Amino acid sequence: MKLPDTAPMPHAALAPPEESSTMIEVENLDFYYGQARALHEINISIPANKVTAFIGPSGCGKSTLLRCFNRMNDLVDIARIGKGRVRIHGIDIYDPDVDVISLRRQVGMVFQKSNPFPKSIYENITYGLEIQGISDRKRLDEVVEKSLRGAALWDEVKDRLHTSGLGLSGGQQQRLCIARAIAVEPSIILMDEPCSALDPIATSKVEELIQQLKGKYTIVIVTHNMQQAGRCSDNTAFFYLGKLIEFAKTEKIFTNPSQRQTEDYITGRFG
Amino acid sequence: MNAPVNPFVARKSSARTIEHIAFGFFRTATYFILICAAVIFGFIFVKGGQTVFRSSFPFVNVPFLTQAPETLYVFQFEGKKMELGDRDFRKFKEERHIKDIPAESYVYSSGGIFPCIVGTVLLVIGSMAIALFIGISSAIYLNEYSKQGRFVHFVRLAILNLAGVPSIVFGLFGFALFVMFMPMLQDFRNPTVLSFPVGFGHYLNFSGWNVCLLSGWFTLAFMALPVVITASEESLKSVPKGFREGSLALGATKWQTIRTNVLPYALPGMLTSSILGIARVAGETAPIMFTAAYVIRDKMPWQVDHPMDFFFQGVMALPYHIYVVSSKIPQNEYTERVQYGAAFVFLVIVMGIALTSILLRIKMRNRYRW
Amino acid sequence: MPTASSTAFAPTRSVGDALLNRNRFRILGLTPDDIIKYFFNGNAIVAVVVLALITIFLFREGVGFFGKSQRDLRLYRLAGLEYVDFIRHEVDEHTAMTRDLNAARLAEFQKLTAEGKTPEQVTAALASFDAFANAFGDSIEDVRGTLSDLSDVAIATKTKARVNEDREEQRDMLLSAGKKEEADKIEIAPVNFAAETGVMKGTLPAFRKVNDQFADKLGAALQSSPHVADPKFQAKIDAVHAKARALIASLPQIEKNMENWNYDAPVPASKAVTSFLFGREWLTASFWQDWYGIVPLFVGSLLVSIIALAIAVPLGISAAIYVSEIAGPREKGIVKPYIEFISAIPSVVLGFFGIAVLGTALRWLSQTPALSWFPGFPMSERLNALTAGCLLALISIPTIFSLAEDALNNVPKHFKEASYALGANRFQTIVRVLVPASLSGIISAVLLGFGRVIGETMIVLLCAGNRIAIPDFTQGLGAFFQPVHTMTGIIAQEMGEVVKGGIHYRALFMVGVVLFTLSLVINYVAQRIVHRYRISIG
Numbered sequence A: 001m002k003l004p005d006t007a008p009m010p011h012a013a014l015a016p017p018e019e020s021s022t023m024i025e026v027e028n029l030d031f032y033y034g035q036a037r038a039l040h041e042i043n044i045s046i047p048a049n050k051v052t053a054f055i056g057p058s059g060c061g062k063s064t065l066l067r068c069f070n071r072m073n074d075l076v077d078i079a080r081i082g083k084g085r086v087r088i089h090g091i092d093i094y095d096p097d098v099d100v101i102s103l104r105r106q107v108g109m110v111f112q113k114s115n116p117f118p119k120s121i122y123e124n125i126t127y128g129l130e131i132q133g134i135s136d137r138k139r140l141d142e143v144v145e146k147s148l149r150g151a152a153l154w155d156e157v158k159d160r161l162h163t164s165g166l167g168l169s170g171g172q173q174q175r176l177c178i179a180r181a182i183a184v185e186p187s188i189i190l191m192d193e194p195c196s197a198l199d200p201i202a203t204s205k206v207e208e209l210i211q212q213l214k215g216k217y218t219i220v221i222v223t224h225n226m227q228q229a230g231r232c233s234d235n236t237a238f239f240y241l242g243k244l245i246e247f248a249k250t251e252k253i254f255t256n257p258s259q260r261q262t263e264d265y266i267t268g269r270f271g
Numbered sequence B: 001m002n003a004p005v006n007p008f009v010a011r012k013s014s015a016r017t018i019e020h021i022a023f024g025f026f027r028t029a030t031y032f033i034l035i036c037a038a039v040i041f042g043f044i045f046v047k048g049g050q051t052v053f054r055s056s057f058p059f060v061n062v063p064f065l066t067q068a069p070e071t072l073y074v075f076q077f078e079g080k081k082m083e084l085g086d087r088d089f090r091k092f093k094e095e096r097h098i099k100d101i102p103a104e105s106y107v108y109s110s111g112g113i114f115p116c117i118v119g120t121v122l123l124v125i126g127s128m129a130i131a132l133f134i135g136i137s138s139a140i141y142l143n144e145y146s147k148q149g150r151f152v153h154f155v156r157l158a159i160l161n162l163a164g165v166p167s168i169v170f171g172l173f174g175f176a177l178f179v180m181f182m183p184m185l186q187d188f189r190n191p192t193v194l195s196f197p198v199g200f201g202h203y204l205n206f207s208g209w210n211v212c213l214l215s216g217w218f219t220l221a222f223m224a225l226p227v228v229i230t231a232s233e234e235s236l237k238s239v240p241k242g243f244r245e246g247s248l249a250l251g252a253t254k255w256q257t258i259r260t261n262v263l264p265y266a267l268p269g270m271l272t273s274s275i276l277g278i279a280r281v282a283g284e285t286a287p288i289m290f291t292a293a294y295v296i297r298d299k300m301p302w303q304v305d306h307p308m309d310f311f312f313q314g315v316m317a318l319p320y321h322i323y324v325v326s327s328k329i330p331q332n333e334y335t336e337r338v339q340y341g342a343a344f345v346f347l348v349i350v351m352g353i354a355l356t357s358i359l360l361r362i363k364m365r366n367r368y369r370w
Numbered sequence C: 001m002p003t004a005s006s007t008a009f010a011p012t013r014s015v016g017d018a019l020l021n022r023n024r025f026r027i028l029g030l031t032p033d034d035i036i037k038y039f040f041n042g043n044a045i046v047a048v049v050v051l052a053l054i055t056i057f058l059f060r061e062g063v064g065f066f067g068k069s070q071r072d073l074r075l076y077r078l079a080g081l082e083y084v085d086f087i088r089h090e091v092d093e094h095t096a097m098t099r100d101l102n103a104a105r106l107a108e109f110q111k112l113t114a115e116g117k118t119p120e121q122v123t124a125a126l127a128s129f130d131a132f133a134n135a136f137g138d139s140i141e142d143v144r145g146t147l148s149d150l151s152d153v154a155i156a157t158k159t160k161a162r163v164n165e166d167r168e169e170q171r172d173m174l175l176s177a178g179k180k181e182e183a184d185k186i187e188i189a190p191v192n193f194a195a196e197t198g199v200m201k202g203t204l205p206a207f208r209k210v211n212d213q214f215a216d217k218l219g220a221a222l223q224s225s226p227h228v229a230d231p232k233f234q235a236k237i238d239a240v241h242a243k244a245r246a247l248i249a250s251l252p253q254i255e256k257n258m259e260n261w262n263y264d265a266p267v268p269a270s271k272a273v274t275s276f277l278f279g280r281e282w283l284t285a286s287f288w289q290d291w292y293g294i295v296p297l298f299v300g301s302l303l304v305s306i307i308a309l310a311i312a313v314p315l316g317i318s319a320a321i322y323v324s325e326i327a328g329p330r331e332k333g334i335v336k337p338y339i340e341f342i343s344a345i346p347s348v349v350l351g352f353f354g355i356a357v358l359g360t361a362l363r364w365l366s367q368t369p370a371l372s373w374f375p376g377f378p379m380s381e382r383l384n385a386l387t388a389g390c391l392l393a394l395i396s397i398p399t400i401f402s403l404a405e406d407a408l409n410n411v412p413k414h415f416k417e418a419s420y421a422l423g424a425n426r427f428q429t430i431v432r433v434l435v436p437a438s439l440s441g442i443i444s445a446v447l448l449g450f451g452r453v454i455g456e457t458m459i460v461l462l463c464a465g466n467r468i469a470i471p472d473f474t475q476g477l478g479a480f481f482q483p484v485h486t487m488t489g490i491i492a493q494e495m496g497e498v499v500k501g502g503i504h505y506r507a508l509f510m511v512g513v514v515l516f517t518l519s520l521v522i523n524y525v526a527q528r529i530v531h532r533y534r535i536s537i538g
Helices: A062-069 A100-106 A121-130 A137-150 A154-160 A170-183 A200-213 A226-232 A250-255 A260-266 B014-052 B062-066 B086-096 B114-145 B150-164 B167-179 B213-237 B241-249 B254-261 B263-282 B318-327 B333-367 C015-019 C032-062 C064-078 C081-114 C119-125 C127-138 C141-176 C180-185 C193-202 C204-223 C231-260 C269-277 C295-326 C329-342 C347-367 C385-409 C413-421 C426-437 C439-454 C458-463 C473-481 C487-497 C503-537
Strands: A022-033 A036-047 A051-055 A079-081 A085-088 A107-110 A188-192 A218-222 A235-240 A243-249 B069-077 B080-085 B104-111 B184-186 B195-199 B202-205
Touching: A022 A062, A022 A218, A036 A062, A036 A218, A036 A235, A036 A243, A051 A062, A051 A226, A062 A085, A062 A188, A062 A218, A062 A235, A100 A107, A107 A170, A107 B241, A121 A137, A121 A170, A137 A154, A137 A170, A154 A170, A170 A188, A170 A200, A170 B241, A200 A218, A200 A226, A218 A226, A226 A250, A235 A250, A235 A260, A243 A250, A243 A260, A250 A260, B014 B062, B014 B333, B014 C295, B014 C329, B014 C347, B014 C385, B014 C426, B062 B114, B069 B086, B069 B333, B080 B086, B080 B104, B104 B318, B104 B333, B114 B150, B114 B213, B114 B254, B114 B263, B114 B318, B114 B333, B114 C032, B150 B213, B150 C032, B150 C503, B167 B213, B167 C032, B167 C487, B167 C503, B213 B263, B213 C032, B241 B254, B254 B263, B254 C032, B263 B333, B318 B333, B318 C347, B318 C458, B333 C329, B333 C347, C032 C064, C032 C503, C064 C081, C064 C141, C064 C269, C064 C503, C081 C119, C081 C127, C081 C141, C081 C193, C081 C231, C119 C127, C127 C204, C127 C231, C141 C180, C141 C193, C141 C204, C204 C231, C295 C329, C295 C385, C295 C426, C295 C439, C295 C458, C295 C473, C295 C487, C329 C385, C347 C385, C347 C458, C385 C439, C385 C458, C385 C473, C413 C426, C426 C439, C439 C503, C458 C487, C487 C503
Parallel strands: A051 A218, A051 A235, A107 A188, A188 A218
Antiparallel strands: A022 A036, A022 A079, A022 A085, A235 A243, B069 B080, B069 B104, B184 B202, B195 B202
């Protein structure tokens, strides 16, 4: 495969494609696993209360970037930031003064493989609140209902809130995880290929949910599935070999990409 | 002539014969091992069972399990052969006003093994508690907190090597460190050893803890440590990464995550696999020979003047008792009872622990699937 | 650039402030989470600390051995014990030959009685041999007398020196306690080693004469040696002849050694080390001289380990192959936990089984006439290296089995599939593919099994027979049926009875150091082998 031209993009191309407030601002970010550089000089501004999709072939760094936003990469021994900044609400989240616990309460995350805890549905939702020391039963009840309704799961599980979360179907489990994430009232929800393990029906339910959530939350979704990116995102960023190739409104990316590599990927010439 | 020949028909070949013979050999070897072990169990169970069980109510030899060891006297009296324990023998003589009766005596062959059972149980419980506490904590550090690096490599190396240290070396170590060196807080200065004043007329005397429960606990616990750490780590590893990530992503601290979302699922596994290691350690004699075990002791462990003395007393222990009765007294029909009986009881205790662990583990394997 | 404040966002509290949470609770600059982390970290260090403490305390107690041993060896020389031992060796060699002759006579006696002769007839037949044997035995009498006299002198000197040492120690203790007056009261009369040994050396000319007479008498006795009809018997007598001639030939050398001997020659520190590592005698509480040579114990440990591994390796590996490759899942589900279960049998119970059942059973087996062709049978002792080895095998089988089984399971599946696809049958696949691919794992399993066996205490203590001597390897396989003593056994047996801090106590700790080092080396080698194997499979 011919290596695409990797001349630096004009910064304008990476600005939010539409006048809107910026939620996450990434500036010249380099990221390493040991000696291997996983991200090269990423610049991206993710607008608030929109759905932003990250697409690109496997190993292109999209998940790595996503995990930079709530510092889940801290858990990987050899991972480190080379240079650059990530700002959320204008605050550099790698600043030593930033409390990573508070950050993660602001930035929720839904994982590729649904991972409900082996506790009841109710306990799954309240977990995030209980670790903050909230134990007021009435408040918890309210949050559980609100979150499950928010995740469009309430009607399906309201009669068995105290049964194990592991007893739900795959799609329900994933929506339970989303409900769990929104229960702590984050401003951002990161989704790392949330539908990759789901069947088409469950996938469409989760996608519907994403549409419902986007007014209230800033959603960043990593996906392998280009149709999914097309269906549910407002803006799309295309990554390749650790670089951000193109970031634009989703319609534009899918109909009229400005970069050759993007077009090749979208039309299925590689990936 | 051109009838099709089935090319896949089985043919007799030397390779096939060799395979049969070899597999037969492997099978024989495997079952030979199992039979050998079964023979040993059988001998001890049958012979020891004769000591421990009774054909009439209450079906168990209660004195054997509830009394202390005594010397057995065998003698001829008025043409009858008598066998009496030490106390009964003295009473017998007093009642009949006889000064002395010529009798053969066999130490420890009468009475029971109650103090040994108690001592063993105390040793196992204490060392188990220490080993589980340190071992599980270490495993949590190694599996949850540590980053790959020289230090962790070093720790793992130490654990691996500790696992290979012979039990008698642990005994020597326990003797040199706990029995002979560990500091005691006392109200006098001991001039023969290292001694530091700590104020209020008290001194920290490095005179050792002596042969006592505490010395035995730590010696055994350190010996069990590698097994407990390895088993606990395995159990922690089997908890899916998603539980930790999910919890951390919700803003839980590391410790909250471990406490609420890792330990509850790992703990049963940790305990069951550790217990097998502990059973093995409970069966060891060499480490307690010089650190905790007495050949004979009149008092029971709870008969102490001061609560602290409880920790600083030596105890009788079943494995050591078995060693003593099987090597220091002759083998004959009189001594055989206590020998086989003690071996039987000990085997049942240790095997019971091990069997519980193995069965629980098989059960758990079927229960937890995520 | 948009800032946080420009983002009108749902949560009412200021998000920026929430992120910059500077008010977390801290002690000494550590958050509670840090403290918990360091707590667990501290527990993890315990393993390192314990290993370090084992090393430190074994050496702390053990190293003093060499100083004490050197002083002991120095006294051995100063007091002239070494000088007397030249004669003692000569006498011992002669005694050994007399013993050989007696043994030969006994064998012949039994043979003749078995042929149906009466004891009187046998005695008559052996009369000429008995005359020779008596002359042979008596020839040494005068030498023995000299030995006895000189021994008394040497021991007396040694005792004096020992008493002085004790007094000095007592005085030092009094001085350190500040009781100078009492200390001054202790009298110490220094021993004049030069004078004492001078007296002994002065007897050398007389000893030369005694020695010459001994050589003459022995030579004469050899001349009178009868020819016997039985070739086996004759061969034994001839062997004694050869040894006796060698002894006569060595006499001038012995005398020369005695002449060159000097009570004041220095004893280098290395002597203490070599006499421990290469000493062939472990002799304690002796009236004459204690020796702490580890060789008999080491050889004993090695011998029982070899027997154990010879049994356990084929069985353990066969079982591993059977369980991992041949057995069905149900069989596997029973055999694996069963063998694991065996590893929990307390070794003291196995040792007791050895004393109570196995030893007797093995000796009975060795006494069956059908097996009398086997070298070393019938066994003379119930408890010997074989009894211990059999039980040790059972101890090491679970270790070898589970590690070997792991190694076999770790061979990637595609190796096996490739072999099957080429039309190999299961046995061919096992022998040509699986075993070679997992060989290093199997070797390290055997090594760790070896470590388990050589470190085992109770079984050898109870069943190995506890005779401190290097087995007589001239008997070939028979050496495996002799009682031995082991490194682990000696510690367990003697530790309870020694004086704390004494030379014997320290010697036992040195044996512990050797065991500890050995276990580390075995572990290290096993790890290296496994490590290499991981890389080669990828």
